[in-house]
Amino acid sequence: MSFLEINRLHKRYGAVEVLKDINISLEEGGFLVLVGPSGCGKSTLLSTIAGLETITEGEIRIAGRRVNELHPSKRDIAMVFQSYALYPTMTVAQNIAFGMESRGVPKPEREEAVARVSEMLQINHLLGRKPSQLSGGQRQRVAMGRALVRDPQVFLFDEPLSNLDAKLRVDMRTEIKRLHQRVGTTIVYVTHDQIEAMTLATRIAVLRDGVLQQVGTPAEIYNDPVNVFVADFMGSPAMNLVPARINGGADMPMITLGRDAEDALSLPASGCEWLKAHDGREVLFGIRPEALTDAEGADRTADHVVEGECTVDVVEPAGSDTFVVTRLGGREVIARMRSDAVVSVGQRMPFAFNMDKAVFFDPQSEQRLS
Amino acid sequence: MAVSTVDTAVRTGRLMRALIYALLIFFAVYYLLPLFVMLVNSVKPLDEIREGNMLALPREFTIQPWLTAWSSAQVGVQATGLAPYFINSILIVVPAVFISTVLGALNGYVLTKWQFRGANLIFGLMLMACFIPFQIVLIPMAQILGDLGIAGTRYGLILVHVVYGLGFTTLFFRNYYAAFPTELVKAAQIDGAGFFRIFRRILLPSSGPIVVVTVIWQFTNVWNDFLFGVSFADFSSMPMTVALNNLVSSSTGVREYNVHFAGAVLAALPTLVVYIVSGRYFVRGLMAGAVKG
Numbered sequence: 001m002s003f004l005e006i007n008r009l010h011k012r013y014g015a016v017e018v019l020k021d022i023n024i025s026l027e028e029g030g031f032l033v034l035v036g037p038s039g040c041g042k043s044t045l046l047s048t049i050a051g052l053e054t055i056t057e058g059e060i061r062i063a064g065r066r067v068n069e070l071h072p073s074k075r076d077i078a079m080v081f082q083s084y085a086l087y088p089t090m091t092v093a094q095n096i097a098f099g100m101e102s103r104g105v106p107k108p109e110r111e112e113a114v115a116r117v118s119e120m121l122q123i124n125h126l127l128g129r130k131p132s133q134l135s136g137g138q139r140q141r142v143a144m145g146r147a148l149v150r151d152p153q154v155f156l157f158d159e160p161l162s163n164l165d166a167k168l169r170v171d172m173r174t175e176i177k178r179l180h181q182r183v184g185t186t187i188v189y190v191t192h193d194q195i196e197a198m199t200l201a202t203r204i205a206v207l208r209d210g211v212l213q214q215v216g217t218p219a220e221i222y223n224d225p226v227n228v229f230v231a232d233f234m235g236s237p238a239m240n241l242v243p244a245r246i247n248g249g250a251d252m253p254m255i256t257l258g259r260d261a262e263d264a265l266s267l268p269a270s271g272c273e274w275l276k277a278h279d280g281r282e283v284l285f286g287i288r289p290e291a292l293t294d295a296e297g298a299d300r301t302a303d304h305v306v307e308g309e310c311t312v313d314v315v316e317p318a319g320s321d322t323f324v325v326t327r328l329g330g331r332e333v334i335a336r337m338r339s340d341a342v343v344s345v346g347q348r349m350p351f352a353f354n355m356d357k358a359v360f361f362d363p364q365s366e367q368r369l370s
Numbered sequence: 371m372a373v374s375t376v377d378t379a380v381r382t383g384r385l386m387r388a389l390i391y392a393l394l395i396f397f398a399v400y401y402l403l404p405l406f407v408m409l410v411n412s413v414k415p416l417d418e419i420r421e422g423n424m425l426a427l428p429r430e431f432t433i434q435p436w437l438t439a440w441s442s443a444q445v446g447v448q449a450t451g452l453a454p455y456f457i458n459s460i461l462i463v464v465p466a467v468f469i470s471t472v473l474g475a476l477n478g479y480v481l482t483k484w485q486f487r488g489a490n491l492i493f494g495l496m497l498m499a500c501f502i503p504f505q506i507v508l509i510p511m512a513q514i515l516g517d518l519g520i521a522g523t524r525y526g527l528i529l530v531h532v533v534y535g536l537g538f539t540t541l542f543f544r545n546y547y548a549a550f551p552t553e554l555v556k557a558a559q560i561d562g563a564g565f566f567r568i569f570r571r572i573l574l575p576s577s578g579p580i581v582v583v584t585v586i587w588q589f590t591n592v593w594n595d596f597l598f599g600v601s602f603a604d605f606s607s608m609p610m611t612v613a614l615n616n617l618v619s620s621s622t623g624v625r626e627y628n629v630h631f632a633g634a635v636l637a638a639l640p641t642l643v644v645y646i647v648s649g650r651y652f653v654r655g656l657m658a659g660a661v662k663g
């Protein structure tokens with residue numbers, strides 16, 4: 001049985017429905033990341049789990065217990081806010097101990113717990129300071145300390161790293177991951193940074209306009225997106241999505257990609273024979289930049305790699321790789337080539353398409369075809 | 371701040387600066403003159419005042435008028451001086467200010483952090499209390515005080531001032547707390563703190579500036595009130611302002627102007643002290659509200 005269960009959850013503010021029929025379950029010790037564009041309802045969903053917002057319909061269960069009617073302090077959760085929400089007039093030590101103080105924990109025990117947590121997060125030397133005297137990263141640690149000291153069943157994080165600069169964000173990301181491995185507590189984490197989502201999560205839930213698009217492991221979300229939105233949202237640079245036409249052929253269906261000036265590019269849909277069922281139809285052909293390479297850089301473990309001649313439009317060396325842009329189906333398509341691949345603008349060269357990783361969508365419904 | 375002042379000072383010409391200073395000094399003198407007249411004449415013997423030069427410094431310095439005003443002047447029918455009424459005012463002002471400030475803070479807290487259906491309507495109605503002229507409420511208020519059995523007592527006056535001040539104190543605190551991050555309240559809720567603990571431990575410690583503003587505002591208004599005092603107080607509960615009026619208007623025989631001046635300064639003293647002590651915070655509090663709210 002799963003540890004955190006969200007069943008048929010709806011949330012309305014007056015007439016506006018901001019969460020529509022959300023169903024998620026998470027195993028004990030799991031790390032669930034909620035991602036989605038701004039305003040899609042991530043924070044609202046997190047707040048309903050915390051009990052800071054009531055829900056209109058549905059049920060939330062933590063460790064088998066229905067918590068809908070429970071006050072936030074009774075749900076055995078701890079939350080880290082985007083703004084950290086440190087109490088400005090209290091010292092770091094008082095901030096960390098405030099929850100225990102409210103619950104009437106005796107002073108010696110409180111001090112011991114504060115010492116333990118501050119040791120773990122290496123903030124012992126800051127205990128006497130006020131939040132205004134801390135740097136962003138230190139505040140972030142204190143906020144985590146305040147959550148850790150409760151030793152809750154579930155940690156809730158609402159974009160905890162979004163106020164930090166890029167370098168610190170990467171450091172803290174690693175630290176959160178390490179923390180999770182160490183304490184093993186179940187975590188629900190909100191972010192709109194898809195790299196954060198990929199690196200931290202054991203499960204990712206993608207939201208859009210209050211509707212859950214897909215829940216799955218990072219690999220599932222990345223490799224098997226259920227629709228165009230998920231495919232486009234996860235990954236950077238984003239997946240190439242090219243309008244194409246399927247031509248049945250005898251036994252190998254062909255994928256035809258229109259081109260502006262030149263003749264259309266035809267690729268055999270090797271490994272995707274099921275596409276025969278869609279003979280003559282328009283589809284969206286999705287391929288990630290790393291599955292589209294120079295011929296020598298193609299994945300040798302892949303079963304189906306096909307090559308097609310394309311004209312190089314733009315070359316963007318990025319150190320470890322070189323991104324090469326060509327035009328297919330009226331769109332820019334990015335290929336990720338080895339940094340020492342010899343490429344020049346205007347050149348016609350073979351591009352290797354790893355068809356194991358190709359996905360196809362219905363252009364009208366934007367749902368995955370399979 | 372300091373840097374920019376220096377900068378502009380350098381740019382403005384010498385003449386301009388002299389002009390600005392002259393103007394500032396002129397207005398400072400203009401505003402200080404009444405206080406000067408009151409102070410100077412309160413330490414002169416009566417004969418000196420009769421000579422007619424109100425601006426002259428005393429030739430003979432005496433504090434007798436102050437002593438008379440404080441403890442032996444004729445106020446109404448009795449020669450008690452202003453002392454008992456000064457005490458009355460203190461006994462009215464302190465609880466009235468305290469209660470209205472605490473209630474205003476609680477109202478502001480509820481109206482911003484524990485929003486309920488109709489909260490804005492209730493706030494609007496409370497705001498209207500700020501605009502009702504005093505005169506309109508006199509008769510119904512007298513009725514209520516009578517019904518409660520506290521007509522003519524200090525408790526009656528305290529109640530009137532609390533009720534009347536609530537609109538303003540609520541307004542002040544509501545606007546201040548509206549800018550207070552709600553996430554802190556949420557965090558405290560998760561930490562298991564209840565309604566009053568959140569108020570006492572999280573909001574109140576950050577409320578210094580607005581408390582100062584509210585206290586000064588309420589103190590000044592309640593201390594300076596005359597209309598409610600004259601309408602609802604009897605001889606035993608009369609506040610300072612009413613007593614001062616009686617002192618000035620009831621003297622039989624010679625009019626002791628020096629005593630009147632001393633009495634007037636005594637009546638103004640507490641508000642003056644409050645301003646001097648906390649005026650800095652007052653301005654700061656208003657600014658904080660202006661920037662955030």
Ligand SMILES: Nc1ncnc2c1ncn2[C@@H]1O[C@H](COP(=O)(O)OP(=O)(O)OP(=O)(O)O)[C@@H](O)[C@H]1O
Nearest residue numbers: 013016018036037038039040041042043044045192
């Ligand atoms: N109290 C409220 N009343 C009405 N609508 C609200 C309220 N709170 C949030 N919403 C709406 O609910 C939707 C979801 O908001 P939410 O804060 O959950 O978004 P989010 O996914 O966290 O976005 P972001 O990434 O910008 O933080 C938004 O469209 C927002 O306007």
Ligand SMILES: [Mg+2]
Nearest residue numbers: 042043044158
């Ligand atoms: Mg949010």
